[in-house]
Amino acid sequence: MKIFRFETLDSTSSHATRLLEGGELPPFAVISQKQTQGRGRSGKTWASPEGGLYLTVVFDSRELAHTKQGQWPLLAATATALWLRREFGFRATIKWPNDLLYAGQKLAGILCESSVQGGVWGPMLLGVGINVHEAPSVTEQRSISIDRILGRPTAAPLLTLAESLAEHLHSTLPQPQLLQEFSDFALESGQIWVDAARHLVRLHHVDAEGALHVHDMKKNAEQVLTSVRHDYQWIYQQDKGWPLVVADIGNTLTKLALFRQPRVRGDQAIFMRFHPKDPREKLLEILQPLREAGLPAGWPVHAISVSDPGREVVARVLKDLGYELVAVPKRPLHVRYDRYQFSDLGIDRVAMVEAAQEALPGRNLIVVSAGTCVTIEVLHGDTHYLGGYVLPGLQMKLDAMHQRTARLPQLKLSELDGKKLARGELLGRDTRSAMLHGVLHETSLAVIGLRKELEQAWPGTQWELVCTGGDGEILSILLDSLFVPGLILQGVRLMVLGGWTEP
Incomplete structure (x- = not known):
C-alpha cells in the first residue's frame, strides 16, 4: 500500500480526498505529524497538535463488501484497539461507535x-x-x-507508528472475523450512559446494522441510536461523582464494594458481604450503604463470578432489592497472559493480578489470595503473568482432616483467633494446635519455598509478597508481607473502568 508522509497538513482526510480527485486509486494512506484543520465527528474540529498520531487510510469499498456500512466505525475501532494492545500492551475501551477511551478518558477518535x-x-x-x-x-x-498511560515517553517516531497502524488497518479491516472481536473492547451490556440533563439510559446491544440499542431507565422504553449525533456519555467519563458498585460472587459469600468516587485513588471503598440465602431483612441491613447512596432504581452492580448458577442466584437477589447485576467479562488490561492458558484462568484471579500490577507497577510479585481455596499468582515486573498455584483453602484442609478421619476434631478457623495463632509457636502442643499450626505453616512454607525457587530461576531478582482474601491477613503475619483487603474487588473496579489514572 502506498503511504504519503507529511510533517504538517490541513487534514489527512482532506488531502486523501484531493488525491482521489486527482486520480489516485485506493488503497493508500496519508499520515502527518500535525493537522491544522483536523476533522472530527459531526463537522467538529479535531485538535491535532504535534505529539499525536494522525492518518487516513483509503479503502476500495468492495474490500468491505462483506460488512454493512454502519459497521465500518466498529471495525475501525476494533482494529485500532487490537493495534494498541499489540504495540503497547494495554486494553483500550471502545465507546460506541468510534471513540477509544482509557479509564474514561478519550485516547483516540475515528471518522x-x-x-x-x-x-x-x-x-x-x-x-x-x-x-x-x-x-x-x-x-x-x-x-x-x-505516554501517560505507560508512565514513560513512547520511543518510536510518530511517523513510524503511523505507518505501522496504517498497514495494520489495511490488512485487518477486510477480515470477516474482525467484528467478532468488537465485544472484547466495547462497553458491555448494562453500562449506563447519561446526557447533559442527567437522563440515564442503559446499554443493551449493537444490532447487525451497527446501531446501538439502549433502554431508557426512566421511561422504561427502548431507544435506538443510529449515529454519533447525541450528547450521551458513559457515566465514568464524567467527574460528577457517579458511584460504582462491584461484586465478587464466590463459592460461599458475595463480596461487594461501593466506590463513591471510583476514579480517585484515595477513595475509601465501603465493603459488604452477604450470603444469597440470608433473609431479606438481613440483606437490607447489610446493603444499607447502597440504600444511603441514593442510587436510582436498577443501578448496576458490576460482578465477576466463577459460578454461573451462583451468579444467577445473586442476580435474582439483587433485582429483588432494586439493583441490576452486570456481568463483567474476563479481559486483560495491562498484564500479558501469553505464558498461561488464559481460557483456564478464573476471572477472580485475573482481577487480582491486574489490581496488584496497578498498585505495585514494575515489581516482581507473588500474590496470595486465601479464601475457599488459596491461589498463588506470580507476576514478573515486565507485566508478564508467569502462572501460579491453586491449593486447598485453610478451612478446607481442616474440614478434610475431620471428614476423612475417625478422631480428628472439627475446627472452625472463623471461631478462633487466627492472627494470634499466626504469631504463636511454630509447633502444635496438642492435637488441635497441631492441626491448626500444620495447616497454617504448610501454606506459608509453600509460598516461602516458591519465592526461593523464583529467586534461583531469575538470579538477582527480588520477589515481593502480597496477601489478600478472607484468611489473607493470617497468612500475611506468617509471611511478614503486605496485606491488601479487597484486592479482587479493586481489580473488578479496574476492569469496569478500563484502567486507572488520576482525574
Missing part, C-alpha cells in the same frame, strides 16, 4: 467517510487520531495520551 451513488458506495476514508505524547484539551470530556 469513517464515504458517499453512495446509484446504490454503490465509493471509497471509504478512515481517519484516525491518537494522543501519543500529548492529550489536547477538549470541552466535551477529559483526554489522555499513551
